[in-house]
Each structure stands twice: as structure tokens, then as C-alpha cells.
Amino acid sequence: MSGIGPLEPGEDTRAEHTRAEHTGVPEDSRARRRRAVLVAAVLVALLAGAGFLQAARTRQLPLPAPPSPAPPYPSQVVDVSYLDPVATPRGAPPGSFSFALLVSVESGPPVTVSALDQPYAGLSVTSTPRPPFRTAAGTARKIVITLHVRECGKVPENAGLPFLDVTLRNTRAMEVQSFILGPRYAHALSEALQVACGNVSPSSPKHLTHLNTAGRVLRVLRMRTGRIGLNSAVPPAEHRSAIRRVITRTSQHWSDSPPRSPRPPRVTASHRTVGKSLRAGARLGPFQGGGPCKGKD
Amino acid sequence: MRQRSLIAITAALAAGALTLTACGSRDGDKNSDSGDGGGGTTVTIGVDAPLTGDLSALGLGIKNSADLAVKTANKKNYVKGVTFKLQARDDQAQPSSGQQNAVTFVSDKSVLGVVGPLNSSVAESMQKVFDDAKLVEVSPANTGPSLTQGPDWRTKKVRQHPSYFRTATTDAIQGPFAAQYVYNDAKKKKVFVIDDKKTYGAGLAGTFTDEFKKLGGQVVGTEHINPDTKDFSAVATKVKNSGADVVYYGGEYPQAGPLSKQIKAAGAKIPLVGGDGINDATYAKLAGPSAAGDLATSVGAPVEKLDSAKQFVDDYKAAGYKEEYAAYGGYSYDSAWAIIEAVKKVVDDNGGKLPDDARAKVTEAMAKVSFDGVTGKVSFDEYGDATNKQLTVYKVDNGAFVPVKSGTFTG
Numbered sequence: 001m002s003g004i005g006p007l008e009p010g011e012d013t014r015a016e017h018t019r020a021e022h023t024g025v026p027e028d029s030r031a032r033r034r035r036a037v038l039v040a041a042v043l044v045a046l047l048a049g050a051g052f053l054q055a056a057r058t059r060q061l062p063l064p065a066p067p068s069p070a071p072p073y074p075s076q077v078v079d080v081s082y083l084d085p086v087a088t089p090r091g092a093p094p095g096s097f098s099f100a101l102l103v104s105v106e107s108g109p110p111v112t113v114s115a116l117d118q119p120y121a122g123l124s125v126t127s128t129p130r131p132p133f134r135t136a137a138g139t140a141r142k143i144v145i146t147l148h149v150r151e152c153g154k155v156p157e158n159a160g161l162p163f164l165d166v167t168l169r170n171t172r173a174m175e176v177q178s179f180i181l182g183p184r185y186a187h188a189l190s191e192a193l194q195v196a197c198g199n200v201s202p203s204s205p206k207h208l209t210h211l212n213t214a215g216r217v218l219r220v221l222r223m224r225t226g227r228i229g230l231n232s233a234v235p236p237a238e239h240r241s242a243i244r245r246v247i248t249r250t251s252q253h254w255s256d257s258p259p260r261s262p263r264p265p266r267v268t269a270s271h272r273t274v275g276k277s278l279r280a281g282a283r284l285g286p287f288q289g290g291g292p293c294k295g296k297d
Numbered sequence: 298m299r300q301r302s303l304i305a306i307t308a309a310l311a312a313g314a315l316t317l318t319a320c321g322s323r324d325g326d327k328n329s330d331s332g333d334g335g336g337g338t339t340v341t342i343g344v345d346a347p348l349t350g351d352l353s354a355l356g357l358g359i360k361n362s363a364d365l366a367v368k369t370a371n372k373k374n375y376v377k378g379v380t381f382k383l384q385a386r387d388d389q390a391q392p393s394s395g396q397q398n399a400v401t402f403v404s405d406k407s408v409l410g411v412v413g414p415l416n417s418s419v420a421e422s423m424q425k426v427f428d429d430a431k432l433v434e435v436s437p438a439n440t441g442p443s444l445t446q447g448p449d450w451r452t453k454k455v456r457q458h459p460s461y462f463r464t465a466t467t468d469a470i471q472g473p474f475a476a477q478y479v480y481n482d483a484k485k486k487k488v489f490v491i492d493d494k495k496t497y498g499a500g501l502a503g504t505f506t507d508e509f510k511k512l513g514g515q516v517v518g519t520e521h522i523n524p525d526t527k528d529f530s531a532v533a534t535k536v537k538n539s540g541a542d543v544v545y546y547g548g549e550y551p552q553a554g555p556l557s558k559q560i561k562a563a564g565a566k567i568p569l570v571g572g573d574g575i576n577d578a579t580y581a582k583l584a585g586p587s588a589a590g591d592l593a594t595s596v597g598a599p600v601e602k603l604d605s606a607k608q609f610v611d612d613y614k615a616a617g618y619k620e621e622y623a624a625y626g627g628y629s630y631d632s633a634w635a636i637i638e639a640v641k642k643v644v645d646d647n648g649g650k651l652p653d654d655a656r657a658k659v660t661e662a663m664a665k666v667s668f669d670g671v672t673g674k675v676s677f678d679e680y681g682d683a684t685n686k687q688l689t690v691y692k693v694d695n696g697a698f699v700p701v702k703s704g705t706f707t708g
Contacts, residue, residue: 082707
């Protein structure tokens with residue numbers, strides 16, 4: 001035995017064999033155990049890895065948050081509808097009349113009404129509340145528009161489908177949308193204009209003398225019907241019709257019948273206000289006499 | 298063996314684990330392709346439109362859009378147990394062809410609803426045929442008021458045909474809307490009115506004229522044209538000599554384009570205004586560069602303003618149709634979907650299958666249909682008219698119609 005290093009295993013010899021002999025444990029059993037441990041370790045590692053990956057993915061899900069959809073265009077969620085004629089606000093210029101509208105917002109961010117306009121050159125419009133005003137989604141607000149006749153020659157005699165131009169704004173866009181308020185509004189507007197501008201030359205509202213006071217209309221009515229007096233507590237509906245008939249007969253421009261309302265006109269607070277105003281000789285219906293009608297009998 | 302088993306189990310578990318991680322979907326598995334509905338019953342939705350001829354640009358848009366609705370319903374398996382099929386027929390914009398198509402649809406028992414037609418005159422010829430068979434018809438494009446409200450619609454509205462519905466709004470609104478814009482916004486006071494003598498054209502010209510006069514405008518001349526010709530030089534000369542500052546034309550783009558061109562060529566440099574029948578890209582091509590400033594009203598809001606339309610536009614592109622969806626695409630999709638909704642209601646109410654009197658039941662259900670469609674909320678009033686009434690004014694700019702003003706009818 002000279003010290004020349006380990007011997008290579010010879011044919012049919014294995015190094016482990018020598019070690020087994022030293023430990024006294026059978027070789028097959030040790031190998032199987034080692035393989036089992038190895039397989040189990042691989043399995044655990046795989047499962048752990050899979051679990052980690054899945055957990056990582058789950059954690060990452062919220063990171064690329066889907067882009068929130070853009071809010072809707074205001075014109076697609078706003079509705080402006082006609083309600084009724086109403087009493088003209090105190091302080092409105094002569095030759096004015098008023099209507100109540102409902103502005104509602106269906107969904108999305110709040111919508112601001114930035115401006116209200118109407119298309120006829122002879123009219124101007126204001127509203128209460130004054131723009132800008134905001135309406136939240138799922139809510140509706142009542143507003144009152146007051147139209148003022150500036151020049152009778154430039155107002156429609158009997159528009160079939162008049163509209164209002166409303167400037168709407170939300171976080172998506174600002175848009176001008178026309179709202180065609182339907183035949184009831186057309187009827188009410190037409191009636192009010194017929195009364196405000198009457199039967200004389202449409203060139204100037206100052207010629208509208210037959211409407212200068214409600215008292216004048218009542219005098220005519222008394223002559224025609226003999227049934228109405230200034231002491232009437234509340235002028236009933238037929239008297240309102242009679243008032244209109246008187247006005248109509250003196251009008252040269254009522255050539256077409258006004259559009260028919262799909263619903264019978266409702267007796268509203270504004271009509272009752274009209275009655276009181278008539279007694280006071282100050283107002284006629286939802287419109288305000290005087291002003292442009294004064295100056296000529 | 299034990300060793301092999303362990304390896305096999307490990308492999309299986311590993312594969313399972315990997316599959317678990319690989320298949321975890323972050324988008325809700327949107328790619329599932331249900332293809333057809335896989336149902337046992339086939340329901341046919343008919344389409345009647347001009348698929349050939351001058352108006353085919355509009356007609357093919359109607360057909361493709363209805364086809365997209367059918368494919369979408371099948372893909373979603375929207376009505377359990379029902380597979381929808383589309384059958385399109387060409388009416389060539391002729392009432393007689395439309396009527397023949399209606400008879401054919403009625404004779405096919407699998408047809409439970411029809412989308413179309415484009416032309417009001419064609420609809421008139423079909424309505425009674427469908428009504429007698431209780432077969433529902435939903436038009437995406439008819440605007441003649443009398444189709445739903447009767448010939449005396451101005452004074453007394455009477456529902457004519459219970460099986461007829463439409464998603465487009467009517468000329469009772471479109472004509473006055475155009476008149477208001479022309480008089481108040483465009484500041485035109487003297488109009489020369491021309492129409493093609495057809496139900497749609499003459500009716501629209503009539504509602505425009507009524508409102509224009511009420512507003513204080515003056516009609517300085519009227520003419521009718523023959524839609525079978527393209528030489529309008531005599532009419533153009535009359536327009537030139539009338540002193541009109543605007544022309545209103547009730548009719549469709551195949552005639553409106555050359556008419557506009559010839560009016561300008563005659564020396565009258567005034568805009569031509571028309572309705573939804575001229576609102577197609579073909580108009581500007583036919584009218585040429587001098588059409589800049591011409592106007593058209595059309596039903597609905599511009600598609601780009603409708604978030605509800607975005608999916609439709611994307612899906613239409615993805616579907617690879619060769620033709621544009623054109624002016625009535627969104628309305629056609631909604632018309633077809635209204636039929637699908639009505640069928641769904643009938644099937645759901647009948648324990649998951651179609652009843653024997655399915656056509657009558659579908660017609661009945663249509664009156665109560667309500668859903669958020671491409672063009673907004675889709676439902677019908679007591680006459681069968683759409684409750685969603687929006688209109689838009691378009692102007693020719695750089696050879697194409699661009700929206701300039703929209704309106705909503707809220708009366």
C-alpha cells in the first residue's frame with residue numbers, strides 16, 4: 001500500500017457498496033427514500049410556485065384598472081319638458097309671459113345649464129333661476145322661463161313645434177341642444193303671442209292697444225256676454241275662453257287655428273292667479289298686458 | 298411501481314397547478330365563443346330593404362346592421378333554446394316588390410318579425426299583408442306620419458296597423474324641425490319647395506312648408522320632379538328666376554344630388570335642404586363641390602355622441618361588412634333587437650319554448666318592449682312610433698355631412 005490515491009472501482013464494484021457496508025443500511029431502501037424525498041420536494045416546490053404565481057396575479061389584477069367609461073354627453077341625459085303657463089314674475093317688463101319647465105338629469109355627473117335661448121328675433125327669454133344652474137343626476141328642477149315680446153313683426157304667428165336652445169355643460173362636453181317642447185307648449189306660446197301682439201300691424205308692439213289692460217278686455221266681454229263683471233270671484237274656464245274669443249275676433253292674424261293640445265288644459269295655480277289678477281285689472285292670463293300694448297286705443 | 302406512481306401524481310399535480318395559473322383570466326373570459334345559440338328552434342328575422350339600385354347604400358346598411366344584431370344574439374345565446382337566422386329580401390325601393398316580399402315572409406312560418414322597409418311608400422304596400430298575418434314589422438327608416446297615425450294625423454291620430462312599429466321618428470317632427478332651423482338659424486326667408494311626388498318626399502315637403510309659412514317664411518315656388526330622370530335643368534331655371542334664397546327638397550339622394558348641382562349650375566348659389574333621405578355620403582359625391590353648405594336633417598343624434606353606439610360601431614367594423622352602416626344602421630340594429638327582445642319575452646313567458654300563436658304573441662310583446670339600444674332607450678308609444686325622438690341638422694362640409702345642431706322632442 002503505497003500512498004498513491006484512491007483506487008478506481010473495479011468491474012462490478014460500486015463505491016456505495018463500501019459505504020453501505022460501513023453503515024449497515026441496505027442500499028435499495030436508501031435510494032428509494034432519497035428519490036421519494038426528491039419527488040416530494042419537487043412537488044412542494046411546484047405547488048408553492050404555482051400558488052405564488054397565482055397569488056401574484058391576483059395581487060396584480062387591480063393594478064391595470066380598466067379605464068372608467070367617459071361620462072355621457074349632457075344632451076343625452078338631460079330632458080327639458082314643458083309643464084304649464086305660470087304667473088309672470090314680479091318686475092318682468094311689460095309684454096312678458098311665463099311658462100314652467102322641468103329640467104331633469106338622468107345619469108352621469110351633474111349638468112349645468114349655462115344659457116337659455118329661443119330662436120325668434122322678436123322675443124327675448126330669461127329664466128328663474130338664472131343660468132348657470134346645476135342639476136344632479138337623478139333629480140329634476142322646476143324653472144320658469146319668461147318670454148318678452150320686443151317686436152311683434154318678428155315673432156311666429158303660430159309655430160307648430162317651437163323650441164328652446166339650451167346650453168348644457170358637464171365634465172364631458174358643452175353642447176347647445178334644441179328642446180322641442182311639443183304641441184302643448186306650441187299652443188300656449190301661440191296663445192300668449194296672439195294676445196301680446198293682437199290684431200294690429202305687427203311692426204311694433206306699441207300698437208297693441210286692445211290689450212293694454214285686462215279691464216278693457218273685461219269691458220268688451222261684458223258687452224258681449226253680459227255675464228262677467230269685475231266682482232267675479234274667480235273667472236271660470238269659459239270666461240277665459242270668452243276672453244280669448246274676443247281677442248281672436250279682433251285679430252287679423254289668427255288665420256290658422258292653434259295646434260290642438262293633446263290634453264285638456266289643466267286648471268292650475270297660475271290660472272287662479274290669473275283670476276285674481278283680472279280682478280285687480282293688472283294681468284291677463286300667464287302673460288302680462290300693458291307695456292308694448294300701451295299707447296294706442 | 299411505487300416510484301412510477303409518485304412521478305405520475307407529481308406530473309398530474311404539476312400540470313394542474315400550471316393550468317390553474319395559466320388559465321386564471323383577468324377579463325372574465327370574454328373570449329368564449331358561443332357561436333350560434335345552440336338552441337333547438339330556429340327563428341327567422343326577415344329584412345326588407347333596397348339591396349340593389351340607387352338606394353342600396355342605405356338598404357345594405359340596414360341589412361348588415363340587422364345581421365349584426367342576429368349574430369350578437371346567437372353569440373350571447375340571448376334567447377335560450379332559440380337560434381336566430383336572417384333572411385334578407387330586396388324590394389328595390391318598389392312598393393310592388395315590397396308587397397311580394399311581405400307575402401313571402403308571411404308564408405315562411407319560421408319568420409317571427411321583419412326589419413324594414415326603407416321607404417314609406419313601400420311600407421304602405423306591406424302593412425296590411427303583415428297585419429293580416431299578425432307578423433310584426435319594425436322599420437328603422439320610415440318617417441311618413443300616416444303609417445302609424447293615419448291619413449288624418451294632423452287632426453285626429455288613429456293607429457292604423459297594430460303589427461307595425463318603427464324606431465325612427467316621423468316627418469311630423471322632422472319637417473317642422475328643418476323649417477325652424479332654416480328660418481331661424483340659417484335666416485332664410487324665401488323657399489322654393491320641390492318634391493318627388495312619393496309618400497315620403499311629398500309628405501316631408503308638406504310638413505316643412507306648413508311650419509315655414511307659420512314662422513313667417515314665404516314659399517316663392519313649388520315643383521314636382523320625376524324621380525326616374527336626372528335632368529332637372531328646367532326646374533333649376535325656375536328656382537333661379539324665383540328669387541328664392543333656399544331650396545327645400547322632399548325626396549332621396551339619387552335625385553337630390555344632381556338637382557343641387559344643376560340648381561347651382563343654373564346660377565342660383567343657394568343651399569338645398571332635405572331630410573333623412575338625402576343624408577348619405579353619396580349625396581355629396583353626386584352634388585359635387587358646389588354642395589358645400591347644403592343641409593340635411595336626419596333622425597337621431599350623431600353616432601359619435603352616443604356612447605351606446607360605440608360598441609355597435611366597433612362590432613360592425615370587426616364583423617367586416619363591406620358596406621357602411623349608413624344613416625339607419627343604429628336604428629336597424631335596434632329594430633332587429635326589438636324583435637329579439639319580443640321573442641325572448643314570449644319564450645320566457647311560455648316555459649322556455651315558442652307558443653303555437655308565436656307571431657301574435659310577439660306582436661303583442663313588441664308594444665311593451667323597452668331596452669337601452671344603440672340609439673338610446675328603445676320603446677314604442679300607442680301608435681307604434683318610437684318614444685325616443687331626436688333629430689340632427691347636418692351640413693355638407695368638405696364633401697361630407699357633418700352635424701351642426703341637434704334637437705330633442707320632449708312634448
